[in-house]
Every structure is written in C-alpha cells, then in structure tokens.
Amino acid sequence: MTARRNRQWLVAKRSHGSVSAENFRWAEDDVPSPGEGQFLARNLWFSFDPTQLFLVGLGEEAGPDSGALPLGSPMKGFAVSKVVESRHPTVRPGDLVHCHMGWEDYSVTDGAGFAPVYRIPENVPPNWALGALGITGVAAYFGVRDVARPQPGETFVVSGAAGGVGSMAVQLAKRRGARVIGIAGGAAKCEWLLREAKADAAIDRRTENVAQRLTELCPDGIDVFFDNVGGPTLDLALERLRSGGRIVLCGATSRYAAAAPVPGPSNYLQLVMVNGRMEGLLARDFLPRLSEAVAELLPLLLSGHLVSKEDVAEGLPSAPDALARLYSGENVGKQLLRMDEAL
Ligand SMILES: NC(=O)c1ccc[n+]([C@@H]2O[C@H](COP(=O)([O-])OP(=O)(O)OC[C@H]3O[C@@H](n4cnc5c(N)ncnc54)[C@H](OP(=O)(O)O)[C@@H]3O)[C@@H](O)[C@H]2O)c1
Numbered sequence: 001m002t003a004r005r006n007r008q009w010l011v012a013k014r015s016h017g018s019v020s021a022e023n024f025r026w027a028e029d030d031v032p033s034p035g036e037g038q039f040l041a042r043n044l045w046f047s048f049d050p051t052q053l054f055l056v057g058l059g060e061e062a063g064p065d066s067g068a069l070p071l072g073s074p075m076k077g078f079a080v081s082k083v084v085e086s087r088h089p090t091v092r093p094g095d096l097v098h099c100h101m102g103w104e105d106y107s108v109t110d111g112a113g114f115a116p117v118y119r120i121p122e123n124v125p126p127n128w129a130l131g132a133l134g135i136t137g138v139a140a141y142f143g144v145r146d147v148a149r150p151q152p153g154e155t156f157v158v159s160g161a162a163g164g165v166g167s168m169a170v171q172l173a174k175r176r177g178a179r180v181i182g183i184a185g186g187a188a189k190c191e192w193l194l195r196e197a198k199a200d201a202a203i204d205r206r207t208e209n210v211a212q213r214l215t216e217l218c219p220d221g222i223d224v225f226f227d228n229v230g231g232p233t234l235d236l237a238l239e240r241l242r243s244g245g246r247i248v249l250c251g252a253t254s255r256y257a258a259a260a261p262v263p264g265p266s267n268y269l270q271l272v273m274v275n276g277r278m279e280g281l282l283a284r285d286f287l288p289r290l291s292e293a294v295a296e297l298l299p300l301l302l303s304g305h306l307v308s309k310e311d312v313a314e315g316l317p318s319a320p321d322a323l324a325r326l327y328s329g330e331n332v333g334k335q336l337l338r339m340d341e342a343l
Pocket residue numbers: 048049050051135136139160161162163164165166183184185186189205228229249250251252253254255281282283284325326327328329330331332333334335
C-alpha cells in the first residue's frame with residue numbers, strides 16, 4: 001500500500017511588510033502519527049485573518065507566546081478538520097473540530113495553544129464555523145452586543161465593513177436599530193453593503209475623501225465606531241465622536257505590516273472631551289460563550305435574515321494567495337479556503 005502523502009506550505013522567508021507566495025515553500029512529507037495526548041485530523045477548510053502576517057513576520061526572538069513560527073515549519077491558521085485517529089482524551093475519530101492547524105492536508109496536534117480545539121456545534125456547516133459562527137462572527141457579535149451596545153437611531157460606523165468581521169458587524173448593528181455607515185475599498189464592496197447588508201450609507205475609501213464623507217454623513221457625530229483597520233481612519237472617527245461615544249477596537253489591518261512600532265491615535269484626547277470609551281475585545285476569550293452567538297445567529301443565517309458573505313479560494317496551493325488578498329483588499333467577505341476533495 002502506498003503511504004499517504006501530506007502536502008504542506010512551510011514558512012520559508014520572513015515577511016517585511018507584506019506577504020506573498022514568496023514567503024512560503026511547498027513541500028510533501030509522510031502523514032504524521034499522533035503521539036500520546038494528540039490526534040491526527042484531515043484539514044477541510046481554512047480561515048484567513050490579517051493577524052497571520054505576524055506568524056510570518058515575527059522572528060523566534062519574539063518569544064514562544066508571540067505565535068511566531070520557526071522557518072521551515074508549516075504555516076498555521078484556523079481550520080475545520082475531520083479527526084482521523086486519536087490518542088487525545090476528549091477528541092474522537094470522525095469528530096469535526098475547529099483548531100489552529102498547519103497549512104497542510106493532515107495535521108497532528110494536542111489541540112492546545114492559541115485557541116483550544118472544540119467540536120463544531122450541530123447543524124453548523126464548516127464554512128460558517130470558520131466565519132459567521134466562528135471567531136469572526138464571535139468578534140462581530142460580542143463586539144456589537146456587549147461592547148458597542150448600539151441604541152436605536154444611533155450612528156454606527158464600521159471600517160473594513162465588507163470584510164469578514166465588518167460585514168457581520170454592519171448587519172448586527174442594523175438589526176439593533178442603528179443607522180449604519182460602512183467604509184470599504186471599492187465600488188463593488190460599497191454596492192454590496194447598500195444592497196445586501198442594508199447599510200444606510202457606504203464610503204469608498206479608494207475613491208472618496210473619507211473625512212469629508214464622514215462629516216457629510218454624520219452631521220451630529222458618531223455614536224459608535226467599530227474599527228477593523230486602525231490608522232488614519234481611527235483618527236477621523238475619534239475626531240467626530242459624540243458625547244458618550246464608543247470605539248470598539250477589533251483590529252488594525254492597516255497597521256499590521258508596519259516595520260516599526262506604530263504611533264497611537266493622534267487625537268485620543270477627544271475621548272476626554274466627549275466622555276468617550278475605547279475598548280478592545282479578543283474574540284477567542286469569548287469562545288466559551290460561542291453557543292450564545294450560535295443560538296441567535298444560526299436561525300438568522302438559515303432564514304436569510306443575516307448574510308454570511310464569503311470569499312472562497314479552492315485548494316491548498318491557493319493558500320498564500322488567499323492570505324495576500326486580505327492586505328490588497330481583494331477579498332469580499334470572509335476569506336476562506338476549501339481543501340481539494342480528492343485526497
Ligand atoms: N479582536 C479579535 O478577536 C479579532 C477576531 C477576528 C478578526 N479581528 C481583526 O478584525 C479585522 C478584520 O478581520 P477580517 O478577518 O474580517 O479581515 P477582512 O476585513 O475580511 O480583510 C481585511 C480587509 O482590510 C482592509 N484593508 C487591508 N489593508 C488595509 C489598509 N492598509 N487600510 C485600510 N484597510 C485595509 C481591506 O478591506 P477594504 O479594502 O474594503 O477596506 C481588506 O479586505 C482584522 O484587523 C483582524 O485582525 C480581530
């Protein structure tokens with residue numbers, strides 16, 4: 001019998017500001033066997049997140065808790081995987097799990113680490129488990145519900161609004177009665193925000209003057225800014241924050257590629273002037289409450305009242321390009337990759 005082969009993308013070169021296929025090396029190896037406390041799983045779907053740049057960019061000197069990957073090791077990302085063989089205390093063969101896995105056909109892991117392994121809830125398709133009902137959805141759901149807490153009629157602005165987290169945040173804020181304005185890159189994304197996500201307005205950051213448009217669209221200021229991109233857009237929102245305004249710090253994609261430490265927002269003192277609040281959230285810390293999010297979001301997704309916008313790349317060879325799309329802004333909705341079926 002021919003031994004099964006394991007195709008992989010290994011980290012080959014540190015990134016300095018951007019990431020492309022050049023940073024990875026294609027390799028093939030034997031399928032590994034699980035040791036005591038580990039399981040072997042076949043990876044079916046991968047998720048892509050802008051912070052993966054750090055896994056490639058940081059050197060070993062950043063320390064073991066930084067997530068930096070040694071050169072020559074498989075690149076990692078969140079995956080939905082089917083357990084093939086298990087010597088793990090709780091995971092069983094046949095289980096469909098969410099785990100932090102290598103970019104490879106098969107991974108061996110103890111399921112601990114960055115976000116511990118969990119079984120995919122019943123009735124949740126794998127693509128939703130990585131997007132609308134995964135870490136992406138959890139960031140949007142708890143970011144809107146627990147951190148932003150929009151009131152009906154409030155003005156709610158979202159950056160990176162047509163991306164994975166942003167597209168969910170826009171729809172969830174709308175459902176809570178806010179007046180929602182999305183900032184995104186490109187006419188097609190803005191069109192999607194208006195037509196399908198039902199945003200009240202959209203700003204194209206590529207062709208429009210964002211400052212001017214925010215002033216026009218928010219004459220009384222901004223009540224909530226849900227920030228996915230950071231940088232100058234965050235400053236513009238701070239400048240326009242209303243009394244009692246909230247800023248949800250979800251991410252800062254525009255800053256991840258910076259070679260040197262980035263300066264803080266230049267006008268943070270605006271928070272003093274408006275009794276404002278700026279608060280971060282880390283979705284993986286909310287994962288123990290995943291069932292709450294699934295209970296509310298799954299029926300909405302199934303009935304079509306909530307749209308899970310996804311951008312699906314096909315096959316493991318496409319993984320580096322799929323990651324690069326997050327920084328070029330080509331992805332519309334959650335960037336995923338479906339593994340080749342013929343294994
Ligand atoms: N806090 C948490 O626990 C948590 C969990 C998940 C994700 N996040 C963060 O949330 C953010 C969104 O993540 P996602 O997975 O949904 O990614 P995403 O928004 O789907 O993809 C990234 C998007 O960022 C925008 N972008 C890229 N470079 C930019 C730049 N230089 N300036 C402004 N915009 C730029 C592009 O959209 P446009 O061209 O349309 O602007 C791009 O499509 C990320 O910062 C991510 O790290 C945080």
